[in-house]
Amino acid sequence: MPRTAPSLEKLREITAEIPTPFHLYDAAGIRKNVTSLQQAFSWNQGFKEYFAVKATPNAAILQLLKDQGCGVDCSSYTELLLADAMGFRGHEIMFSSNVTSAEEYQLARKLGAIINLDDISHIDFLAENGGIPEDICLRFNPGGDFKLGTTVMGDPGEAKYGLTPQQMPVAINRLKELGAKRFGIHSFLASNTTDSDYYPTLAKILFELVVDLHKQCDAEFFLVNLSGGIGIPYKPGLPNADLEYIGSKVHAAYEQTIGTSGMKDLAVVAELGRFITGPNAWLIATALHHKDIHKQYVGLDASAVNLLRPAMYGAYHHITVAGKEDAALDHVYDVTGSLCENNDKFAIDRELPEIEIGDLVVIHDTGAHGHSMGYNYNGKLRSAEVLLEEDGSFRMIRRAETPRDYFATIAGFEVTEDLGKPELDPLKQGDATSA
Numbered sequence: 001m002p003r004t005a006p007s008l009e010k011l012r013e014i015t016a017e018i019p020t021p022f023h024l025y026d027a028a029g030i031r032k033n034v035t036s037l038q039q040a041f042s043w044n045q046g047f048k049e050y051f052a053v054k055a056t057p058n059a060a061i062l063q064l065l066k067d068q069g070c071g072v073d074c075s076s077y078t079e080l081l082l083a084d085a086m087g088f089r090g091h092e093i094m095f096s097s098n099v100t101s102a103e104e105y106q107l108a109r110k111l112g113a114i115i116n117l118d119d120i121s122h123i124d125f126l127a128e129n130g131g132i133p134e135d136i137c138l139r140f141n142p143g144g145d146f147k148l149g150t151t152v153m154g155d156p157g158e159a160k161y162g163l164t165p166q167q168m169p170v171a172i173n174r175l176k177e178l179g180a181k182r183f184g185i186h187s188f189l190a191s192n193t194t195d196s197d198y199y200p201t202l203a204k205i206l207f208e209l210v211v212d213l214h215k216q217c218d219a220e221f222f223l224v225n226l227s228g229g230i231g232i233p234y235k236p237g238l239p240n241a242d243l244e245y246i247g248s249k250v251h252a253a254y255e256q257t258i259g260t261s262g263m264k265d266l267a268v269v270a271e272l273g274r275f276i277t278g279p280n281a282w283l284i285a286t287a288l289h290h291k292d293i294h295k296q297y298v299g300l301d302a303s304a305v306n307l308l309r310p311a312m313y314g315a316y317h318h319i320t321v322a323g324k325e326d327a328a329l330d331h332v333y334d335v336t337g338s339l340c341e342n343n344d345k346f347a348i349d350r351e352l353p354e355i356e357i358g359d360l361v362v363i364h365d366t367g368a369h370g371h372s373m374g375y376n377y378n379g380k381l382r383s384a385e386v387l388l389e390e391d392g393s394f395r396m397i398r399r400a401e402t403p404r405d406y407f408a409t410i411a412g413f414e415v416t417e418d419l420g421k422p423e424l425d426p427l428k429q430g431d432a433t434s435a
C-alpha cells in the first residue's frame with residue numbers, strides 16, 4: 001500500500017515557499033526502512049546497506065543514509081565524485097559499473113572502493129587502469145531463466161551483466177595471478193520484486209557458488225552482495241516485502257552453505273535503492289487545466305521529465321488529491337504532463353475525486369528512480385527536491401533548474417539576464433545561426 005502523503009495544510013505551507021512541482025522526501029520514512037533492513041540482517045557481522053546512488057543522487061539524502069551507517073553503490077564517475085564529496089571512504093563505496101571507462105576505474109581505485117567487475121575482459125583492463133586490488137568482487141550471471149518456484153522472475157540469459165558460470169573460476173585464477181587475495185560475488189536477477197523469496201533464493205545460489213569456487217580455486221571470500229531488487233507496493237493492495245522473513249531465510253541459507261563449509265565468515269551486503277527511498281517521497285504538482293474531448297484529461301505542471309517511470313515502463317504510480325483523500329472516486333481521468341509526447345501520462349483511466357484547477361495532485365512513491373531519471377525534453381526543467389523532517393520542518397535539498405541551467409551547455413549562447421526568462425543576446429551567439 002502506498003504511504004499516506006502529508007496533509008493539505010502541510011503541503012500548502014511548503015508550496016507557499018517552494019513552487020510546484022517538486023519531489024518531497026520524508027526523512028523519517030527513509031530512516032525507518034534502513035533500520036528495519038539492518039535489523040533483519042543483524043545476524044551477519046559484516047552486513048552493510050550500500051545505497052544505490054542512482055536511485056536518489058542527492059547530497060542531503062546520502063548524508064542522512066551515511067548517518068544511519070550506510071555505504072554507497074556507485075556506477076559512474078560522477079556518482080563516485082559525489083560519494084567522495086560526501087565523505088564515504090574506501091570500502092564504504094561499492095563500484096558496480098558496466099562498460100566502464102579507464103577514468104572510472106582509476107578514480108574508483110584512487111578512492112579505494114570495492115570494485116565489482118562486470119566482465120572477464122575487465123580484469124586486464126583494470127590491471128592497466130588503476131591496478132588490481134587485494135579485495136575484489138565479481139558480478140555473476142547464471143544465464144537461462146531465473147525462477148522462484150514456478151514463476152519466471154527474470155531472464156539473465158538476455159541480460160548484459162556479469163560473468164557466466166564457466167568464466168567465474170577462470171576469472172578468479174587470473175585475478176589471483178595478478179595479486180588479488182580475497183573475493184566477493186554479486187548478482188542482480190530480479191528487479192522491483194515484492195516476493196520475499198527473491199533474496200533467499202538468490203542468496204542460496206551465491207552461497208553455493210562461493211563454497212564451490214572456494215574449493216575449486218582455493219580462493220578466500222570476504223563478501224556476498226545481494227544487490228538491489230527488493231520492490232515496493234506501488235499499487236494499493238500489494239504486500240510490503242517482509243524483511244524479517246527475508247533476513248531469517250537468508251540466514252538459514254548461509255548456515256546451510258557457508259556455515260557448514262569450514263570457510264571463514266563473510267559479509268552479506270545489499271545495494272538497495274528503491275526499497276529505501278522509493279515509498280518515502282511524493283511528486284507534488286498543481287492541476288493547471290481540464291480538457292474534455294474524447295476523454296477527460298487533467299494537465300499538471302509536472303511532466304514525464306520529472307517522473308519517467310509511467311511513460312517508460314507503463315509503471316503504476318498511485319495518485320491522490322491533497323485534501324480530498326476521503327472523497328468519492330467518482331471521476332475518471334487521464335492525468336498528463338505537457339510534453340509533446342502522447343505517453344506523457346501519469347495515469348490513464350484513473351478513478352479519482354473531482355480535480356479542480358489549482359488542486360495539489362500528489363503522485364506517490366517517487367523517491368527512487370524519480371527525479372534521478374529526469375531529463376530536459378521540450379525544454380522542460382528538472383524540479384526541486386524538498387526534505388521533510390520528523391518535526392515537520394522542511395528544506396530545499398535541490399533547487400529547480402532555471403533556463404540558465406538549460407542554456408549553459410549550448411555553444412555560443414550567453415544568458416544575459418538572471419531571470420526565469422533569459423534573454424539570449426543575439427550579438428553573443430558566436431557562429432550559431434540567428435533565428
Ligand SMILES: *Cc1c(COP(=O)(O)O)cnc(C)c1O
Pocket residue numbers: 052054055073096188191192227228229230271272273274275368
Ligand atoms: C539499480 C541497481 C541497484 C538498485 O536497484 P533497486 O531496484 O533500486 O533496489 C543496485 N545495484 C545495481 C548494480 C544496480 O544497477
